[in-house]
Amino acid sequence: MSDATLHAPAVSADTPSRRPPITVVGPVAWARASLFSSWLSTAVTLALAYLLARWIIGFVDWAFINAIWSVPVNAQGAQTQACRALQGAGACWAVITEKHRFILFGTYPYDEHWRPLVCVFLFIGLYIVSAMRRFWRKELALIWAGVLFLIGFLMWGGALGMPYVPQERWGGLVITLILSTFGIAFAFPLAVLVALGRRSRMPAIKMLCVVYVELIRGVPLISLLFMASVMFPLFLPEGMNIDKLLRAQVAIILFAAAYLAEVVRGGLQALSRGQYEAADALGLSYWQKTLFIILPQALRLVIPPLVNTFIGMFKDTSLVLIIGIFDLLTAGKTAIVEPAWQGFGIEVYVFVGIIYFIFCFAMSRYSQGLERGLNQHRVR
Amino acid sequence: MSDTAADPRLLRAPPKRGLRLSWADERFRAIIWQVLIVGVVAGVIWWLVGNTRHNLEVRRIATGFGFLTREAGLPIAESLVPYTPASTYARALLVGVLNTLKVAVIGVVLATVLGTLIGIARLSKNWLLSRIAATYIEVIRDLPLLLQLLFWYTLMQTLPGPRQAMHPVEGVFLSNRGLRLPWIQWEDAHSFALLGMVVGIIAAVVYGRSARAKQMQDGQPRKIWPAAVGLIVGLPLVIWAAWGAPFQGDIPALRGFNFQGGMSISPEYFALLAGLVTYTAGFIAEIVRAGIQAVPGGQWEASEALGLQRGKIMRLVVLPQALRVIIPPMTSQYLNLTKNSSLAVAIGYQDIVSIANTTLNQTGQAIEGIAIIMGVYLTISLSISLFMNWYNSRIALVER
Numbered sequence: 001m002s003d004a005t006l007h008a009p010a011v012s013a014d015t016p017s018r019r020p021p022i023t024v025v026g027p028v029a030w031a032r033a034s035l036f037s038s039w040l041s042t043a044v045t046l047a048l049a050y051l052l053a054r055w056i057i058g059f060v061d062w063a064f065i066n067a068i069w070s071v072p073v074n075a076q077g078a079q080t081q082a083c084r085a086l087q088g089a090g091a092c093w094a095v096i097t098e099k100h101r102f103i104l105f106g107t108y109p110y111d112e113h114w115r116p117l118v119c120v121f122l123f124i125g126l127y128i129v130s131a132m133r134r135f136w137r138k139e140l141a142l143i144w145a146g147v148l149f150l151i152g153f154l155m156w157g158g159a160l161g162m163p164y165v166p167q168e169r170w171g172g173l174v175i176t177l178i179l180s181t182f183g184i185a186f187a188f189p190l191a192v193l194v195a196l197g198r199r200s201r202m203p204a205i206k207m208l209c210v211v212y213v214e215l216i217r218g219v220p221l222i223s224l225l226f227m228a229s230v231m232f233p234l235f236l237p238e239g240m241n242i243d244k245l246l247r248a249q250v251a252i253i254l255f256a257a258a259y260l261a262e263v264v265r266g267g268l269q270a271l272s273r274g275q276y277e278a279a280d281a282l283g284l285s286y287w288q289k290t291l292f293i294i295l296p297q298a299l300r301l302v303i304p305p306l307v308n309t310f311i312g313m314f315k316d317t318s319l320v321l322i323i324g325i326f327d328l329l330t331a332g333k334t335a336i337v338e339p340a341w342q343g344f345g346i347e348v349y350v351f352v353g354i355i356y357f358i359f360c361f362a363m364s365r366y367s368q369g370l371e372r373g374l375n376q377h378r379v380r
Numbered sequence: 381m382s383d384t385a386a387d388p389r390l391l392r393a394p395p396k397r398g399l400r401l402s403w404a405d406e407r408f409r410a411i412i413w414q415v416l417i418v419g420v421v422a423g424v425i426w427w428l429v430g431n432t433r434h435n436l437e438v439r440r441i442a443t444g445f446g447f448l449t450r451e452a453g454l455p456i457a458e459s460l461v462p463y464t465p466a467s468t469y470a471r472a473l474l475v476g477v478l479n480t481l482k483v484a485v486i487g488v489v490l491a492t493v494l495g496t497l498i499g500i501a502r503l504s505k506n507w508l509l510s511r512i513a514a515t516y517i518e519v520i521r522d523l524p525l526l527l528q529l530l531f532w533y534t535l536m537q538t539l540p541g542p543r544q545a546m547h548p549v550e551g552v553f554l555s556n557r558g559l560r561l562p563w564i565q566w567e568d569a570h571s572f573a574l575l576g577m578v579v580g581i582i583a584a585v586v587y588g589r590s591a592r593a594k595q596m597q598d599g600q601p602r603k604i605w606p607a608a609v610g611l612i613v614g615l616p617l618v619i620w621a622a623w624g625a626p627f628q629g630d631i632p633a634l635r636g637f638n639f640q641g642g643m644s645i646s647p648e649y650f651a652l653l654a655g656l657v658t659y660t661a662g663f664i665a666e667i668v669r670a671g672i673q674a675v676p677g678g679q680w681e682a683s684e685a686l687g688l689q690r691g692k693i694m695r696l697v698v699l700p701q702a703l704r705v706i707i708p709p710m711t712s713q714y715l716n717l718t719k720n721s722s723l724a725v726a727i728g729y730q731d732i733v734s735i736a737n738t739t740l741n742q743t744g745q746a747i748e749g750i751a752i753i754m755g756v757y758l759t760i761s762l763s764i765s766l767f768m769n770w771y772n773s774r775i776a777l778v779e780r
Contacts, residue, residue: 033505034505034506034507035506035507037505044506044508044509045506045508045509048509052512088538205417205418208417217761218754218757218758219757219758219761220722220733222725223722223753223757226750230740231746231750234746235431236431238435311521315524318524318527321526322723329526329527345537345538346531349530349534352527353527356522356524356527361518364518364521
């Protein structure tokens with residue numbers, strides 16, 4: 001080494017700044033820190049990577065490489081010998097190719113399937129509009145009423161050249177959406193009333209609400225659905241009869257309302273006392289205070305848990321299978337009753353599961369985003 | 381609370397006013413509203429009861445619980461107590477309740493273990509482990525439980541028959557007839573040894589308390605574990621040896637078309653338990669994660685500064701604080717698991733819902749059947765919430 005280099009400035013102004021070593025930043029450093037930080041972590045990573053790779057290869061083999069997408073159909077019905085010859089080595093997606101219309105629309109007349117399809121899109125549109133914060137205003141209730149009316153009109157038909165379709169023939173995805181959407185639309189106002197009642201100073205009303213909520217929350221939904229299907233007809237005067245779907249809908253509304261009421265009550269309790277006192281000091285009446293001061297703030301506080309309850313309710317509508325109502329899951333289960341398709345349950349449940357997952361995952365992501373958005377003012 | 385009580389201005393009672401019979405008086409309005417609403421509710425109930433009594437009379441449906449002592453005549457595949465189709469309905473319902481409890485108790489234990497493991501895995505510094513746990517939680521929580529149960533049940537049915545059963549370890553067989561595990565020939569000595577273990581656990585707890593009380597007095601830490609191991613493990617072993625140490629393995633083996641011997645777990649029970657445990661574990665994992673994250677990092681650092689070991693920090697500092705956050709939502713998960721076990725009816729496991737449903741179909745007494753289902757679940761739910769509330773108040777923060 002010469003003296004010249006020793007005395008030269010170590011970094012001159014025009015020397016490009018060097019990057020940090022790759023062991024500190026970049027993918028290698030990331031892998032070191034988060035995958036191979038210790039011998040235990042390395043062992044876990046390698047073991048998991050091996051298992052994951054094996055599982056993915058097995059799954060791809062089953063679902064895509066060895067899968068059969070369609071089978072010949074003749075006068076005797078579907079010829080599923082090719083699928084059976086696989087003996088579980090590959091998926092028989094032919095059951096979906098053949099039965100997807102049945103799973104999605106149930107026994108609705110084949111030529112009229114566009115009507116439930118339009119309804120499904122109307123429902124999805126309604127959810128998207130309701131999810132956007134710029135539409136959170138009073139007019140939203142009108143949009144809901146309008147769209148639900150339109151859906152009822154499309155499903156029943158009987159006018160404008162659409163033949164009448166009785167309720168017994170409805171089925172599939174649209175029933176799941178009807179049960180959950182109408183369930184929430186009616187359960188929500190009821191839940192708000194019950195939550196207010198539970199915090200009321202009037203002892204009789206408070207007791208009624210407490211008994212209702214605790215009773216419903218203490219029993220499984222199945223017992224309420226059984227009640228709706230076998231006990232409810234005994235409650236009504238002779239000759240009066242209510243459709244099975246409507247009875248299940250009532251049971252779901254009563255069930256959902258009890259759970260939603262507890263969520264709303266959480267919001268009412270979380271609101272500071274000052275808000276109640278300030279509203280009283282302004283001389284507002286009880287309903288003015290509740291509608292203009294308390295509820296807007298309390299409901300805002302509990303939107304994320306409300307969406308979580310909605311997800312739960314959406315999943316719980318599948319329980320109507322047990323009392324024989326034709327929702328998405330029941331349609332899927334019925335599709336494989338036919339002898340030709342028996343034994344291909346896994347494929348059908350995967351298909352039905354993907355549909356449920358899309359709806360629930362969207363809601364869950366939305367709820368997480370909302371939680372961040374609504375807590376923005378608290379983040380420092 | 382004590383501050384307000386001490387404030388003399390607040391001790392003064394509000395001026396007493398007589399009740400005015402006018403709409404302007406708040407108390408009068410409250411009375412009118414309550415009378416009105418209770419009246420409407422009572423009226424509706426009266427109307428429904430009237431209709432029901434009329435309908436029952438017209439349809440000639442018997443009422444009352446007299447059917448409980450009649451012969452049930454319904455076959456039940458698995459039962460914890462002796463049962464034949466000649467037994468009474470009351471006995472059949474008891475079998476149903478026990479089957480529900482069998483799923484609920486074992487399900488709660490397994491779901492807690494699995495959920496805690498996944499919740500900790502979710503917080504792991506290992507990216508792969510944490511992502512896999514997160515994916516599991518997201519997927520399992522976004523699918524209906526009933527779908528998952530049907531999936532598990534279908535999976536059980538597509539397993540090979542007994543002759544080609546999956547046979548991972550000696551004595552374990554997994555086939556479409558369920559799971560067979562090796563077990564031991566149960567004898568009196570085992571029962572006594574089990575009893576000895578219960579006594580040993582109680583004695584160890586008592587000993588631990590007295591040791592801690594002494595430590596509080598003289599400050600000398602005492603080792604508890606040698607005595608505890610001696611009492612919990614040693615005592616049953618001594619009793620077992622005193623009875624001649626019988627040990628006869630009961631290994632399942634294929635005889636003809638089915639297995640003989642060993643412990644048998646039916647495909648229905650296996651599917652139900654697997655579905656309930658994996659589903660509830662997804663929710664418990666999120667609760668455990670939130671609970672651990674709720675303990676500020678400063679607590680770890682402060683404990684380390686005090687010179688505590690990692691295990692002691694977890695046990696003495698972090699866990700007691702995390703449990704306070706974890707217990708209330710965990711209670712509702714336990715209640716959910718118990719109530720969700722009613723979905724057994726969809727895959728043919730004979731729990732209380734399934735048996736009460738068959739009973740009401742056979743006798744036609746719908747009201748009594750559903751009342752029994754609701755009564756059983758209300759009792760179980762109330763017992764769990766009472767126990768968990770007691771436990772919660774025990775570990776709750778004691779505020780001055």
